[in-house]
Amino acid sequence: MKRSNKPIFWSLFGAGGMLSALIGPVLIFITGIAVPLGLIPREAMGYERMRVFAQNGFGKVAIVLVIGLFLFHGLHRMYHSVHDFGIHVTPAMKAAFHGVALLGTLAAVYLVSVIG
Amino acid sequence: MKTYRRPVSATWWRRNPYYVWYMVREASCVVLTLYALTLLVGVARLAQGEVRYEDWLERLSRPWAIAYHVLAFLLVAYHAWTWFRIMPKTLPRVPVPDKAIVVAGVAAIGVCSMLLWWAARP
Amino acid sequence: MRTIAIECLRYHPETDEAPRWQRYEVPFSDDMSVLQGLQHIKDELDGSLTFRWSCRMAICGSCGLMLNGVPKLGCEHFLRDYYPGPLRIEPLTHFPIVRDLAIDQSDFLAKLESAKPWLMPKADPGEAPHRQTPKQLDDYYQYSKCINCLLCYAACPQYGLNEKFTGPAVLALLHRYNADSRDGGKGERMPLVNAEDGVWGCTLVGYCSEVCPKGVDPARAVNQNKIESTKDYFLRFLAPRGSK
Numbered sequence: 442m443k444r445s446n447k448p449i450f451w452s453l454f455g456a457g458g459m460l461s462a463l464i465g466p467v468l469i470f471i472t473g474i475a476v477p478l479g480l481i482p483r484e485a486m487g488y489e490r491m492r493v494f495a496q497n498g499f500g501k502v503a504i505v506l507v508i509g510l511f512l513f514h515g516l517h518r519m520y521h522s523v524h525d526f527g528i529h530v531t532p533a534m535k536a537a538f539h540g541v542a543l544l545g546t547l548a549a550v551y552l553v554s555v556i557g
Numbered sequence: 558m559k560t561y562r563r564p565v566s567a568t569w570w571r572r573n574p575y576y577v578w579y580m581v582r583e584a585s586c587v588v589l590t591l592y593a594l595t596l597l598v599g600v601a602r603l604a605q606g607e608v609r610y611e612d613w614l615e616r617l618s619r620p621w622a623i624a625y626h627v628l629a630f631l632l633v634a635y636h637a638w639t640w641f642r643i644m645p646k647t648l649p650r651v652p653v654p655d656k657a658i659v660v661a662g663v664a665a666i667g668v669c670s671m672l673l674w675w676a677a678r679p
Numbered sequence: 680m681r682t683i684a685i686e687c688l689r690y691h692p693e694t695d696e697a698p699r700w701q702r703y704e705v706p707f708s709d710d711m712s713v714l715q716g717l718q719h720i721k722d723e724l725d726g727s728l729t730f731r732w733s734c735r736m737a738i739c740g741s742c743g744l745m746l747n748g749v750p751k752l753g754c755e756h757f758l759r760d761y762y763p764g765p766l767r768i769e770p771l772t773h774f775p776i777v778r779d780l781a782i783d784q785s786d787f788l789a790k791l792e793s794a795k796p797w798l799m800p801k802a803d804p805g806e807a808p809h810r811q812t813p814k815q816l817d818d819y820y821q822y823s824k825c826i827n828c829l830l831c832y833a834a835c836p837q838y839g840l841n842e843k844f845t846g847p848a849v850l851a852l853l854h855r856y857n858a859d860s861r862d863g864g865k866g867e868r869m870p871l872v873n874a875e876d877g878v879w880g881c882t883l884v885g886y887c888s889e890v891c892p893k894g895v896d897p898a899r900a901v902n903q904n905k906i907e908s909t910k911d912y913f914l915r916f917l918a919p920r921g922s923k
Contacts (some may be wrong), residue, residue, distance in 0.1 A: 442870045447879040448912035451905060459591055462640035462662070465633040467670035469676045472565055472599075473626025477618040484679040486614060495603055504600055508593050515590030521882050522583045527567035527840065544565045544595055552600045560775035560783050565839045576836065579884050623853055643883055645786040649906060655894060669882040 446490035450517050464496065466482025468507070470506060492556065501553040516542040585636035588629040637666055680706045684764035685716055687728060690776045698776060701725075702765065706776055707758040713766070714742050714753035717780075721757035729779035737892055744780060746767040750833035750890045757771035771833035773842075774881050787829060790845050794871055799864030815860040822855035822900055824872040824893040831887035837880050845871060847887035847897035853902035857907075878904045 475481040486492060495501040518539040519556045570576035594616075602613040616622060641662030645655035682704050690698040703724050705716050714732050721728045733739040735754045740834070742753040745779050761827045774782035800809070830848035853872065857865045871877050881901045890900040 442874040442877075444870070444873045444909075444912070445875040445877070445879045446912075448909040451879075452909060458636075458640055462637040463666055463669045464673055465589060465592075466630055466637055466666070467628055467673045469607065469630045469633055470630070471674065472596070473592075473617065473629065475677075477623050477626075481677055483614075483679055485677050487679070488603070488610050490679060491603055495600065496675065504596075508597050508600070511589055511593035511596075515586040515593060517585035518583060519590060522580075524840065525570070525580070525583065525836065525882070527565070527569075533598060545593065549597055549600060551598075552604050554874065556600075556604045558777065558783070560777055561690050561692070561695075561698060563698075563772065565773070569836060569839060574888075575886050576884070580888075583882075618747065639820075643885065646883070646885070646896070647902040647905065649903055663875045674688075 445459065449454075453513040453542075454517040457510035457512070457517075459514045460510045461514055464507075465511070495553055501537045501556075505546065508543070508549040511541040512545040513539070546552050581632070582636060582639045585632040588632045589636065592626075592629055592633070641666070657663070681762060681794075681884075682706050683716070683758050683762050683766060685720065686765045687717075687720070687780065688767075688769040688781055689728070691778060694709075700767075704811045704824060705758070707762075709759045711758050712754050713744070713746060713751075713758060713761075714757050716754060716758050716766075717768070719913055729781050733783050738826060741829045742824035743771050743830050743833070744834065745772055750830040752803070752830070752892050755892065763857060765874070771829055773833055773839040774829070775836070782829075784829065785909075786842065787827075787832060787846070787849070790809060790849045791827075791852065793846070794849045795864060795868055796849075796852045796861055798856060798859065799867065800861055801863030809861045811860055818857050818860070819858035822851050822858065824850055825855070825895045825897075826893055828892060830890045831895075832890065834868065834886040834890040836884055838884075841876070841880060843876045844876075845877050845921060847881075847901060849897075850878060850904065851895050851897035851900035856902060857876070869908075872904050873908050878902070878908055881905075 471481065473488065476483060476486045495504060515537045520530065520535060523534065570580045594607075599613055602610040617626075639657050644662055647659045648658065651658075685705050686700050686703060688698045689695070689701045699888075703720050703798070704718055705715060706717075710735075711719075714735060717728065717730050718732075721730075725921045730742070730744075730753075730815075732754065734741070737755045739750075739880040744751060744753045745768065746756060747761070748769075755767075768774050768780065768898045770780045774784065774786075777783050777836070802806050803857050804810075813865065825848055827848060829848065831851075835847055838862050853868050856862045857868060863883060873879075878901050881898075883898060883902055885898045888896045
């Protein structure tokens with residue numbers, strides 16, 4: 442019986458699930474609701490403040506982890522959901538879903554490295 | 558032996574509320590992915606300079622964007638809740654009752670949320 | 680005496696191309712189970728109705744049915760709760776129909792055997808019996824309560840979508856032996872666990888554990904083994920384990 446390589450994706454899925462469970466709701470609230478509505482002052486997400494955050498080592502790691510793990514969690518689950526809707530999933534689709542997650546993660550790494 | 562195989566329809570999940578909620582839980586991943594991509598765009602705009610970044614920030618303030626984030630918030634909150642509700646089943650045997658794990662998880666969400674909220678304020 | 684409408688899915692392979700519904704009016708008292716309702720139909724109304732049953736007390740696992748679309752044991756649910764009806768009774772979903780309400784279990788039985796659900800003792804205790812502390816018993820006891828009723832397979836949408844998925848009960852029984860302190864066969868069972876259609880076919884819908892009449896909690900058995908499978912995947916290069 443062929444060993445599945447699911448453990449790799451499942452570990453990323455699990456890490457992303459944990460992170461998004463712990464801080465997903467509050468992040469969405471802050472960036473998508475509180476700041477736009479002025480519940481928190483606009484400067485919270487102001488250009489200068491965010492640039493300083495992104496230039497900080499901890500900030501870079503945080504940005505890459507949040508974007509990367511959220512993507513791996515979301516896209517891995519989306520891949521499974523396609524199957525749940527009765528659509529036959531192929532290795533190509535598996536590569537596509539996880540490939541987007543990988544690309545997104547790499548893009549985040551590249552961006553935080555050029556920000557300074 | 559002649560048997561009859563009943564076909565499984567693509568709308569199997571609509572038959573039972575339990576399955577519907579499962580699909581809602583799974584659907585949360587779509588908004589989570591879109592949110593991560595939104596953040597990615599934000600970081601890209603940040604790298605491109607103040608004008609592009611402020612433009613991105615302004616788009617986030619549009620009514621449809623806020624409405625979308627309310628929906629995203631609800632779905633991801635549901636993901637968070639179901640994540641910890643299911644967690645006891647994924648852990649190896651621990652001398653802690655299931656309910657304690659769920660309560661600890663929800664408490665952790667509360668603590669992390671408060672910390673981030675506090676850190677976000679300028 | 681009140682009467683409840685019961686609709687049964689009928690299928691006789693020698694005469695039917697496809698299943699069809701048949702309605703019966705069944706007089707019942709408040710203490711009658713759904714199984715007794717079916718027995719009344721067979722005894723008094725329509726002797727051709729076929730269904731499995733045995734113990735009438737939720738221990739043999741024979742009378743699994745879909746009652747209004749929910750997998751249940753016919754002997755432990757009561758007609759009074761479905762009054763006035765119609766109560767729709769179908770054979771367990773995700774299984775081929777042999778005749779009327781009887782399903783073909785051969786797929787499950789083949790998978791059960793492949794999980795090696797028997798004790799492979801770690802050590803030979805010789806003349807003495809194996810010894811086990813209450814805690815060691817607790818580690819696997821709930822998984823030993825499975826009566827092979829197959830309600831979990833009817834509940835599992837992943838099994839419905841992919842018949843090759845090993846499924847809840849088999850994985851729970853596999854875990855029952857892996858978790859037994861007397862057992863040393865984990866290495867032999869890991870290939871089944873690690874396969875794409877082993878534990879990795881599960882997306883933790885969790886409905887299997889909801890419908891289980893014996894409290895086995897197969898969802899837990901399967902998902903604990905995701906961690907085991909992951910450990911096995913990443914650590915396999917460090918220490919040789921059992922057989923491949």
